[in-house]
Amino acid sequence: MRSATNLTDSSDSAGNGVGIDCRSVTAGYLGSRVLHQISFRITEPSIYVVLGPNGAGKTTLFRTLAGILRPYEGEVYIGGEPIDRQSSRDRLHYLTHMDGLPDGLTVREALEFFARAEGAQPRDVDRVLDQLEIRDLSTKFPSQLSAGQRKRVSIARVFLRERSIYLLDEPTANLDPKVARETRELILKLSREKIVLYSSHNLFEAREIGRYVLVIKSGQIFRFDRIENVRGSRYVLGIRVLQPSPALASYDHEGEYYLRELSGPEEVPAILRELMAQGVQIREAREMENPLEDLFT
Amino acid sequence: MNSSATEAVSRSLLSVTVRRAWVTGRFFMVYGTAISVLLGVLLAHFSGPSFASSYPLFVPIFGVVGSMGGLTVFTSDRTKGVLEYLIAYGYSPGRLFANVLLTTLVLVSFVVGIGVSVSLGVYFAEGHTATSALVIGMGVYAVPMAFGCAAFASTAGVYWTTLSSPRQGINSPIGLIPFIGILPALATIFAITAITLTGPLSTTTLLLTLGTAIGLVAIVVIVLLASMGRLLRRERLLSPA
Numbered sequence: 001m002r003s004a005t006n007l008t009d010s011s012d013s014a015g016n017g018v019g020i021d022c023r024s025v026t027a028g029y030l031g032s033r034v035l036h037q038i039s040f041r042i043t044e045p046s047i048y049v050v051l052g053p054n055g056a057g058k059t060t061l062f063r064t065l066a067g068i069l070r071p072y073e074g075e076v077y078i079g080g081e082p083i084d085r086q087s088s089r090d091r092l093h094y095l096t097h098m099d100g101l102p103d104g105l106t107v108r109e110a111l112e113f114f115a116r117a118e119g120a121q122p123r124d125v126d127r128v129l130d131q132l133e134i135r136d137l138s139t140k141f142p143s144q145l146s147a148g149q150r151k152r153v154s155i156a157r158v159f160l161r162e163r164s165i166y167l168l169d170e171p172t173a174n175l176d177p178k179v180a181r182e183t184r185e186l187i188l189k190l191s192r193e194k195i196v197l198y199s200s201h202n203l204f205e206a207r208e209i210g211r212y213v214l215v216i217k218s219g220q221i222f223r224f225d226r227i228e229n230v231r232g233s234r235y236v237l238g239i240r241v242l243q244p245s246p247a248l249a250s251y252d253h254e255g256e257y258y259l260r261e262l263s264g265p266e267e268v269p270a271i272l273r274e275l276m277a278q279g280v281q282i283r284e285a286r287e288m289e290n291p292l293e294d295l296f297t
Numbered sequence: 298m299n300s301s302a303t304e305a306v307s308r309s310l311l312s313v314t315v316r317r318a319w320v321t322g323r324f325f326m327v328y329g330t331a332i333s334v335l336l337g338v339l340l341a342h343f344s345g346p347s348f349a350s351s352y353p354l355f356v357p358i359f360g361v362v363g364s365m366g367g368l369t370v371f372t373s374d375r376t377k378g379v380l381e382y383l384i385a386y387g388y389s390p391g392r393l394f395a396n397v398l399l400t401t402l403v404l405v406s407f408v409v410g411i412g413v414s415v416s417l418g419v420y421f422a423e424g425h426t427a428t429s430a431l432v433i434g435m436g437v438y439a440v441p442m443a444f445g446c447a448a449f450a451s452t453a454g455v456y457w458t459t460l461s462s463p464r465q466g467i468n469s470p471i472g473l474i475p476f477i478g479i480l481p482a483l484a485t486i487f488a489i490t491a492i493t494l495t496g497p498l499s500t501t502t503l504l505l506t507l508g509t510a511i512g513l514v515a516i517v518v519i520v521l522l523a524s525m526g527r528l529l530r531r532e533r534l535l536s537p538a
Contacts, residue, residue: 029532066385068531086387094385098378098536104317104370113313117386 019043020065020165020195025074027064028219033072034060036219047191049210049227050199057219058199059097062169065197066094078165090119093158097169097199099150100157101142107153108138111160120161131186132156147174155183166196172205184209235262237271238288239280247278259288310388314370314400321373322366322404325475329363329408337416341423348420350498353434354486356409360443361450361478363408367401368454368474375458378536390531394455401451402444409443429500438507442482445514450478452521459533481517485510 020042028034034057042048052058063069065076067083078088101110111125129135134152142150151174158166171187172180188209190196197214200206206213206227213230215223223230238257241248251258260271265287272285319326336355340348371393374380380393413435421427454474488506492498 029535030530063381063385063535068381068384068535070531089385089387092385094382096378096381096385096536098381100378100382102317102370102379103373103377104320105313109313114382116308116313117310117383117388119308 019079020197021075021077021080022065023075023077025064025071025076027060027069027071027074029060029069031072034219035064037074038219038221039074040214040221040224042195042197045191045193045195046211047187047196047198047209048212048214049206050197050214050216051203051206052199052216052222054201056216058216059169060219061216062094062167062197062199066092066167068094091164093161093163093166093168095155095158095166095168095171097173099142099154101150101153103142106139106141107134107145110142110153111156114157115160118157118161124160128156128159131159148176148179151175152179152183155186159186164194166190166194166198168196168198170199170201172200172202180205235264236260236288237262237268238284238286239272239275239282240284242281242283245275245278245280247275247280254288257286257288310383310396311399311403314367314396315403318366318370318400318404322369325365325369326363326404326408329359329361330411333359333363333408333412334415337412338419341416341420341425345423346425346428348416348425349428349431349434352416353431353439354482354489356413356435356439357442357446357482358479359412360405360409361446361482362475364401364404364447364451365475366404367397368451368458370400371397371455372458375534376536380534381536384531384534390529390534391525393534394525394529397455398448398451401447405444405447409440413439430503433500433504433507437504438485438511441511442485442507442514445511445518446478446481448518449481449514449521450474452518452525453477456521456528459529481510481514 020040022038022040025038026033026036038061050058050061060069064071065078065083067076067089070084076083079091081088083089102113105113108125108129111128112122114120115122115125129138132152132155134149134156137145137149137153142153145153151171155171158168166187168187172183175183184205187196187198191209191211198210210227213223213225213227214221237260238254239248239251239260240256241258248258251260253259262268262271268285272282275282333356336359337348337352340352344351371380374383383393384390417435457474485507488510489498489503492502492506
């Protein structure tokens with residue numbers, strides 16, 4: 001197990017106006033402890049994917065960082081100030097794992113409600129309606145929206161006002177692949193200047209957008225590292241072909257895929273070239289196991 | 298954590314919550330107002346002077362039923378993660394509860410205001426005059442008790458909501474709280490009825506009974522409000538993880 005310490009530049013403290021400093025935090029619900037002595041510090045703008053199996057404590061971590069849950073032990077500092085200060089809260093955007101759309105308001109009214117709660121300007125509502133391409137939903141009530149549309153409106157609220165830290169709890173859950181990709185692109189743009197903590201169950205998504213991964217297991221930080229340093233013990237290449245070939249005789253077989261275990265993705269081009277040289281007509285080549293899956297086992 | 302450094306966000310949610318309560322709880326509001334007006338008009342037209350001693354006893358019931366929209370919004374917001382969102386942006390649990398309570402009281406003022414004013418209008422149009430029984434009934438009992446019962450229902454409903462898992466239908470706070478909220482008003486009606494069965498109801502006895510009822514409701518509401526800080530913990534306002 002690798003515990004999290006100051007992953008980023010140690011000279012850049014959380015007291016410089018940006019950043020998250022989580023110091024030996026134990027937190028949970030009604031006395032029941034979910035997080036145990038969690039410590040980490042983030043100062044570098046980037047996307048930090050928070051991974052963990054169900055019940056590991058991801059949502060509890062987000063709620064604690066957002067100041068919703070008060071730690072039983074330890075302290076959370078945002079931009080060098082305790083999280084219970086309004087000035088700290090004003091540095092954060094928190095997207096809950098629920099849609100969080102208020103009943104009784106249309107999409108536009110809901111965004112105006114959020115804008116008011118966050119101190120944003122009414123013109124910001126029009127901006128995000130266009131930015132998230134949801135203007136055509138603006139007169140609809142949440143009950144008239146699909147799950148994906150509700151999520152999109154929910155995401156729109158974090159773009160109402162610029163903040164330095166974004167806590168996004170499963171932002172692409174329930175989104176269709178196209179909208180999920182567009183949402184990830186928006187978040188990627190954000191991460192150039194902001195700190196984004198992004199929880200996900202989707203391991204491929206984590207590898208696609210994350211620069212760092214923070215793995216939680218049983219309420220403790222299991223690993224906090226650059227995503228390129230996170231390697232599983234196996235890398236399995238799956239190949240689908242148009243016609244079976246003797247060149248694949250040494251490969252394992254699983255469904256339509258011929259499998260070969262490699263030391264890493266860098267070996268893939270050479271393997272494919274070799275097979276094609278032997279006349280194998282390749283229809284598809286893909287990674288069959290995500291190395292991050294090892295983190296959950 | 299340095300809680301002494303906590304600052305409160307200053308933006309009020311009352312007006313938007315009242316609007317949402319109207320949208321989500323308009324059935325309750327229309328129903329409460331309609332039966333208030335209907336009963337008031339019927340009593341004013343057909344029962345004559347006895348309107349003064351009967352209609353005020355029912356007004357708190359209409360107030361409770363008509364103001365359920367405030368609790369509807371609170372229950373929905375808890376389930377859907379809106380309360381969690383608001384807490385993250387600096388709204389304290391106490392402030393969120395106060396928002397529900399104030400919304401409820403605003404709704405009561407609509408329901409009771411419309412019901413009482415229309416009923417009194419018909420009553421006076423029928424040629425009746427303002428008697429002391431009417432003044433006592435409306436001013437001392439009906440209006441204060443309507444606000445008291447609605448505050449009781451709202452506070453009890455928030456407790457119920459936060460202490461239980463989200464439920465639908467009759468087992469949800471919205472399904473049961475109207476019945477609990479009208480209990481003080483019903484108890485008062487039973488008490489007055491019991492007294493009149495044993496003999497004539499004097500003004501002193503009427504005032505004593507109504508005053509006791511309002512006093513008891515006020516004490517219960519104050520105790521519930523005083524316990525709010527201990528019982529209304531922020532964990533209870535969160536949506537299921």
